[in-house]
Amino acid sequence: MNNRQRVLAVLNYESCDRLPIVHFGFWKDTLDKWAEEGHLTKEEAEEWGDGNPVDAVVSAKLGFDVNYYSAFHPNTFLSPAFDREVLETLPDGSRQVRNADGVVVLERDGATSIPAEIDHLLKGRKEWEEHYLPRLQFNMDRINKAKVRVNDKMIPFDEGGLEFLQQDHRDYHYGLHCGSLFGKIRDTLGVVGSSYLFAEDPDLYDEIINTVGELCYLCAKAALESGAKFDFAHFWEDICFKNGPLVIPSVFDEKVGPHYRRITELCRSHGITICSLDCDGCIDALIPTWFHNGVNTMFPIEVGTWNASIAPWRAQYGRELRGVGGMNKVVFARDRAAVDAEIERLKPLVDLGGFIPCPDHRIAPDGEWDNVRYYCDRMRETFG
Numbered sequence: 001m002n003n004r005q006r007v008l009a010v011l012n013y014e015s016c017d018r019l020p021i022v023h024f025g026f027w028k029d030t031l032d033k034w035a036e037e038g039h040l041t042k043e044e045a046e047e048w049g050d051g052n053p054v055d056a057v058v059s060a061k062l063g064f065d066v067n068y069y070s071a072f073h074p075n076t077f078l079s080p081a082f083d084r085e086v087l088e089t090l091p092d093g094s095r096q097v098r099n100a101d102g103v104v105v106l107e108r109d110g111a112t113s114i115p116a117e118i119d120h121l122l123k124g125r126k127e128w129e130e131h132y133l134p135r136l137q138f139n140m141d142r143i144n145k146a147k148v149r150v151n152d153k154m155i156p157f158d159e160g161g162l163e164f165l166q167q168d169h170r171d172y173h174y175g176l177h178c179g180s181l182f183g184k185i186r187d188t189l190g191v192v193g194s195s196y197l198f199a200e201d202p203d204l205y206d207e208i209i210n211t212v213g214e215l216c217y218l219c220a221k222a223a224l225e226s227g228a229k230f231d232f233a234h235f236w237e238d239i240c241f242k243n244g245p246l247v248i249p250s251v252f253d254e255k256v257g258p259h260y261r262r263i264t265e266l267c268r269s270h271g272i273t274i275c276s277l278d279c280d281g282c283i284d285a286l287i288p289t290w291f292h293n294g295v296n297t298m299f300p301i302e303v304g305t306w307n308a309s310i311a312p313w314r315a316q317y318g319r320e321l322r323g324v325g326g327m328n329k330v331v332f333a334r335d336r337a338a339v340d341a342e343i344e345r346l347k348p349l350v351d352l353g354g355f356i357p358c359p360d361h362r363i364a365p366d367g368e369w370d371n372v373r374y375y376c377d378r379m380r381e382t383f384g
Helices: 003-011 028-036 042-047 053-062 125-136 161-166 183-189 191-200 202-225 249-255 257-269 287-292 310-317 329-333 336-351 369-383
Strands: 085-089 095-098 103-107 116-120 147-150 153-156 175-177 233-236 275-278 297-299 322-327 355-359
Touching (some): 003 355, 028 042, 053 369, 125 202, 147 161, 153 161, 175 202, 183 202, 202 249, 202 257, 233 257, 249 287, 257 275, 257 287, 287 310, 310 322, 322 336, 329 336, 329 369, 336 355
Parallel strands (some): 233 275, 275 297, 297 322, 322 355
Antiparallel strands (some): 085 095, 095 103, 103 116
8 A cells, every 4th residue: 555545545434454553744944953963954944745756755754754834835825925025124033023914913023923913914705805805816827836746846736737647657646726715804803802893893894704605606616617636625723722712612603613614515526535624722612513514523632731632523523533643752852662652542542543643743853763763663553
């Protein structure tokens, strides 16, 4: 079996020769550190990206089989995006910058966390109709200019990528990214802004959600109707934190849920059985909406301070709910004993079926190369 077949076999409860060893990428600082240590070349550290040819090289050096986040990404949000613009440089050297979403953020040299939000261009209907609505209209360039991994290179969809995806001969797992139905809206409005908009202008709130949902649907539809073959469908949200959702679950269910159902039904009509979703934080309160609207695979199941695990979800929702993730990546900063203990913890979860362990987010700069290599070797020995 190849790795593409292994991933699908495990998630579909089919027989498999061994468990695929899966990851979810790396922080840029992690790759730079490993390059300085001599494990990677500087070019590999610079050119790495989810699912690209360099990702395959880095994965092989560590012992991983698959980056689960390997997918074709149509442009499902602003087109064109806003130009990055430095609005002010402060006395301490930090900068107020308008980013690609029109959000003013505070950038600091050397900072690796999410920058603080200072202001948001999108505040009401005037900004929506002038700056955002025109950027959220569908056109085929959103598909055609997106790049596809074709073996050892990345090429545009309309310059050979489509022909490659129409053939069913690749040996690596590759999906269709179906966009973000609320997460990018949250990014653009901010948590406070989106909350006030829901209360003060519900018609505009609905219009924004419906516009983004329609755009994501049309992008997925165009990609699927082209004849391209994908192994899974995938969404991104990141709308939860350690205590739960950043949106009222009942509101999310009412307004965003139907867009999920429409897209997942479209994907299943094209033979895609796995529809997965990336959302960080404690996601339990939103799982019912995703699950009942066709999302059957949760990712990356962050262990965090809330001890997320597929086990209680499986008990509640049954075997139809799958998972990829749930491996506590902090052990990579410790030692081999910690890695061994984490693998032991994962054993009963793997035994449930329909679950593939994966570090529960990007491997951070405190992760030691040798510990990650050891993890891959031990996973292969344990689940081979």
